[in-house]
Amino acid sequence: MPTAIIDYNVGNLGNLKNALDAQNIPNTIVRRPEELRGYARIILPGVGAFAPAVDHLRQAELEAAVLERVGAGVPFLGVCVGMQLLFDQSEEDGLHRGLGLVPGRVVRFSHGLKIPHIGWNAVAFRQEDPLLAGIADGSHFYFVHSYHGVLADPACLLGETHYGIPFPAIVRRGNVWGVQFHPEKSQNPGLRLLKNFSEIQG
């Protein structure tokens, strides 16, 4: 069964689709909540700010459908802002409630370094996981973000990156994974991560 990429009018999904297509991973862009049921895996992309993203998701009535599918054990991957949406809340432009699938919150980088954090940075793996199979610990991935997650439960940490401070680059809670970087723009390690996700069985 193919992988669903959720389209909720937040950014361009074409590149995520390209990265799956290039590896012959069956996938479909899905816009309607009732369509999500037909898929073995779900990817939630996202760029831009947290509040409009979560608003779009709710307006499209996708929040309940996502929570229902996650509850049913379907493997779920949030990418970039899609990862940030997994947390309980974000402090970007006021306080906004997230999906509450990964305990923690999203805060702005508050050190003196350049923001956004743009470019290739190393990810130190903290746990073994099927999502990371065949990828070297310390591989570089492409990041673009000004806010980062803070985990309330350290057991959810799969990969950590340093930018002034350590922050979670890869998280997991049960059948829900999140990556702060853009795997579709991270060349071989990113492509492999998406392939690994496509092989996870719910």
Place this chain on the structure above:
Amino acid sequence: MLTKRIIPCLDIKDGRVVKGVSFTGLKDAGDPVELARRYNEQSADELVFLDITASHENRKLTLDLSARLARELFIPFTIGGGISTLDDIHRIVTAGADKISINTAAIQNPDLISQGAKRFGSQCIVVAMDVKREGDHWGVYTHGGRKPAGLNAETWAKEVQERGAGEILLTSMDQDGQKTGFDLEITSRISGALSIPVIASGGGGTLEHFHQALTIGKADAVLAASVFHYGTYTVSQVKEYLRERGVPVR
């Protein structure tokens, strides 16, 4: 640790890569996707494509190119040249480009920066600035460095940041094509004063020039065209040189 980026730049005309040849104009230099693939193999961190197509109709070829690049290349790429409206940005981003670069249009209509950042996200909007030294300060130029914009480079850079641009691509018109090194002074002034990343451009001739731009110049990334086009250095050689000197690279 965040690595410093090395970014080859390719000039595109009517869907093909072109190289400037002294006094004789432009020469066809091949298929952009082929060249992009080669740079990717040399571990280029990103690519910038500058569309110098004269006619509006042939810009469609750049959209086709973006779509082909996006299907084959899984690193970020930027398209610049001839972008003056939100619709232009939308078309290019929908075709698969990760970022767009605006220069003259940003000066003529600074709202394009703010509106572009709001609609597509700051990460999508790169503002290119062509600067020339004028005594003790630097002026901004438009139309490929031919027309003075009447703006102070440092003041304009701050406005660009405030309006929500994600990055600044800073080209020294004095140094561009000279291969005598980047303008370290203005690069370091602007990079030091801003919180967004600055990409240094114009003047890269030796490996040490790249090193200087990233250390003395405080640049977050370096963009170059001819040293890579003409095979003076590969991207890998630049990175190796930087790595040996303790600059973090991928």
